[in-house]
Amino acid sequence: MSDKKKVIETKKIGRIFKNGEIEVHALTGVDLVIEEGEFVAIMGSSGSGKSTLLNILGCLDKPTSGEYYLDGVHVNSLDKNQLADIRNQKIGFIFQSYNLLSRTSALENVELPLVYDRTGRFSNPKEMAKKALEQVGLGHRIDHKTNELSGGQQQRVAIARALVNDPALILADEATGNLDSKTSIDIADLFVRLNNAGKTILMITHEPEIAQFAKRIVTFRDGRVLTDEIIENRSTKESALRDLEATAQ
C-alpha cells in the first residue's frame, strides 16, 4: 500500500485467557494495519475474537504476545494511567448500548471526554461539544436529556462524544445493534460522511448490510484473520434503503 500514516499496526498479536487450567486462545497471530482515512468493518461470528481485538485496539486490554502500535505509540509498554490517557487522546468509543449518562443533557455527555483531558489542548469544551453535536445533526437538541431522545438520536450523541476530542481512531462496537434497520442505515451513512471528512473508523458488526458501507472488510474466525478484502460495491444510503424496501415487499 502507500506511505500514508499507520493509525493501527499490530504484529502477531495474540491473547490467551487463562481459566484455571484451561487456556483459551482468543486471538492468534493477528497482523493488521489500518491507515489514516480508512473505514474498516470487522465481521465474524460470536467467539471469533473480534471483541477481544476491539478491547486490545481500544487500549482497554493488552495482548499477551505480539506488538501493538497505535498512532505510532507502542501500547504494550504503557501503564494503567498512560493507557487511560491514550484512550482519552487517540480513541473515540461508540458502544452498542450508547453508554450515555442518564438524566444528563446531550451537551454534558459530549463534554465528558474533555473532562478527563490532561493535555489542556482544548480551551472551550462547551463550544467543541456543540460543534460535535452539529456534526452529527443534533445541533438543535443540545439541551435535551438523554432519556428524552430516541435510540438513533442517543447513538448520534454517543458518536458526537467519540468525535469531540478529535481522536486518531473511532472504534464502534456493534453501533447499530440496538437500532431498527432504517435508523441503522442512517448511522452507517453518518459513518461514511465522517470518513469522507477524514476520520479513520473501525467498526465491529455482525450485520453484512451495515458492513457493506465500509471500504474494507476483515473477517475473523477462531481468533485469526480469515479474509481481508476491499469492498468494490459499497452501499450508499439510497441503495441500502432501496434494498430494504425490496425485502419488505
Next chain:
Amino acid sequence: MRQLLKTFKVAFQAINKNRTRSLLTMLGIIIGVGAVIMTISAGEGATQQVQDQISGLGTNLLIIQVKEERRGGISVRKGKELTKKDYEILRDNSVWLEKVSPMIVSGGNAITSQGNKTTIIYGVSEDYFSIMSRDVDLGEAFSELDVQLAKQVCLVGKTIKDELFGGESPVGRTLRIDKVPFTVVGLLEEQGQVGMGGDQDDLVVAPYTTVQNRLAGSTNFNVFMASAVTEDKIDDAEVEVTDLLRESHKMLSNQEDDFEITTQVELNEITGEITGILTILLGAVASISLLVGGIGIMNIMLVSVTERTREIGTRLALGARESDILTQFLIEAITLSAAGGILGIAFGIIGNQIIYKATDFYIPTAGYAIAIGFGFAALIGVAFGYFPARKAARLNPIDALRYE
C-alpha cells in the same frame, strides 16, 4: 489541580442528577446526627435542671444526719440520734452557722372533708423556710412562739391543696394528720417535679415540737438543716459543726464521727455524677443510631457503585484514570455526609426547640454534641465512602462496560 476542579464539578453533577438517591444517603446521617445532638442535649438539660433545683435550695446549705449504714438494703442507724441538746448547742454556740432547724420526718395520712392522702410531714423550726429558701404563697409561716407552744398549725404544698382542698385556698381550714387536727396557716410556693420524678409539693410542714409530741412519739431528730453565714464559709461551718457535735456526743479523739454532714457542694457533685452517667447512656444510644446511619451510607454507596458500574466503565473507556474515579466518589461521599451533617444539626436544634415548646423541658443545645455528631458523620462518610470508591475505581473497564 485543574483536574481536581473538574472532578469536583463531575461529583456535584452526579449528586444533583440523582437527587432521590442522594437524599436517601443523607437521611441516615441526618437522623444520626440529629439524634446525637438531641440525646446529648437532653442529658445536659436534665443535669442543668437538677443542678438548678439543688442550688435553688440555697447554696450555703448544710445537712447534718445521723450516720447510717446500709446492710442488705436496710438502713441501720450507727451513731447516736440527734437530740434537742445538739440542736441548742448548734443554734447557740455556732459562729459560722446562720440558722439551724431540726427536722423530724414522719409519714402520715392527711385527711380533710374532701378526701385523704398519704403524705410526708416535716417537723421543723421557724427557721426552716429561710434555710431551704421556701417561700410561702398564701398565709404565712408559723412563728417561734408557735414552735415553743407546739401549736397544731401547718403549711401544705400545692399537691395537698389540689387534692385535699379542691384547689382552693387551704389557709384557715383544718387538716387532720391521722387523728391530730391541724389548722393550715399557709401554702408553700410550688417547687415542681424533681428531675427524677419526686413530687416536691406533696408535703405538710409543721412545728417540730408538735410533730414530736403528737405524731412521732420521739424526742429525737433525723436531720438538722442549717445554713452557713455565707457560701464561702461552708467549710468552716462544717468543721465547727463537727467539733460541736463531737463534744456534745462526748466522743474520744480516736472515734469516728457518728454523724454525717453533707454540703451543697457535695450534693452538686453527687447529682453531677448521676446525670453524667445519664448523659453517657444517652450518648451511647445516639452513637448507635449514628452507626446505623453510617452503615446505611455504606450500603447505599456500595449499591450506588454497583448500579453505576456501566457509568464507571464508560468513564474509564473515555480516559478517566483510577484516581479520577476514586476522587469523584470520595467527593460525593464527603459532600453527602457533610450536607447530611449540617441538616442533622438543624434537625437536632429544631427538635430540641419542639421538645421545649411541647413539654417546657428546656434543652440547651450542647456545642460539643454538635461537634461530636458532625465529626462522626464526616468520619463515617469518608470511611464508608472510601471503600466502595476504591472498588469502583479498580474495576476492569471491560467488565464494567459489559455490566448489565
